[in-house]
Amino acid sequence: MSIFLGLLHHPVLNRLGEVGSTAVTNVDIHDLARAARTYGVQTFFIVTPIDLQQMLVGRVLKHWTEGPGAERLPTRSEALKRADVVDSLDTAIANIERDTGQTPEIIVTGANLREGVQTFASVREHLQDSDRPALLLFGTGHGLAPGVIERADIRLPAIESPQEVQGYNHLSVRAAVVIILDRLFGVYE
């Protein structure tokens, strides 16, 4: 089981339902790198096609892995060493192929995904037995563009409210990622 995580800033939907790009959020980098480290994700890809955003993320990562941040907060450094910034989903996939020698299985989820989904329990079991790398993708903004959903090998259901609560599916992408990592890889009694 080797797990990769990708946070896409393009192609994602905006609030009008159009395909576009979002800006990288600093707290996403930190929170998701820490969660990736906790659950044993090999590389957390921050995906943005925008040069200036790539440079910005590169500077943040350098600050915490080689710069003053690394000395001040070594646990943060340990998490951010697993983060990487790439220009596209294809580059993330190519990097995984380079590092593992295999094409990753793509797993997606989204607040509106209800069709063709597998259960968390079945995907969890599948990943434990799998020799193939897996790439979990999440979209910022209003979620992954349809073209990304179509490339997926596995679809996870949306995170739903418990039945006795009136439904609400507007979690932050940060929350959705950590909940799904815990559902797929968390171990507790």
Add this chain to the structure above:
Amino acid sequence: MSIFLGLLHHPVLNRLGEVGSTAVTNVDIHDLARAARTYGVQTFFIVTPIDLQQMLVGRVLKHWTEGPGAERLPTRSEALKRADVVDSLDTAIANIERDTGQTPEIIVTGANLREGVQTFASVREHLQDSDRPALLLFGTGHGLAPGVIERADIRLPAIESPQEVQGYNHLSVRAAVVIILDRLFGVYE
């Protein structure tokens, strides 16, 4: 089952292990209000003894529940209506007593909590059958002060890495809260 959530900015530990206060973080307010709404939390208390911080949080909440934010993003408004800012844990408890007529059972967790803990499964089951309100407490900074831990009726274990991953327990408080809400109240296959 009536569930309350409290995010404490005092009394919490700083990185030297001393009891102190932290500043409120805007993203905590949004992410945790959205998660609270998703999982059916009745009120999310943001606890800070600092007047100016209370005013700041009050302004943020007002913007999203009555101001321009409410119209622009009604789903955010729906979540932030459940958030409230109070000066102390005692005030949060007093508000719960006023609203429910009962003293809440206090539930705590923390990255270093290993002694006297109950399993997530047993606490989940207990809460489903309970007629008493429950107040889940989380500490910002380096976690809840010992005085708060001592007041708890129930302790939950720390969120641990899976066994095959070298241990790491430095999740953000945002991540810890949503993972624990999902472990206690999440329903999925």
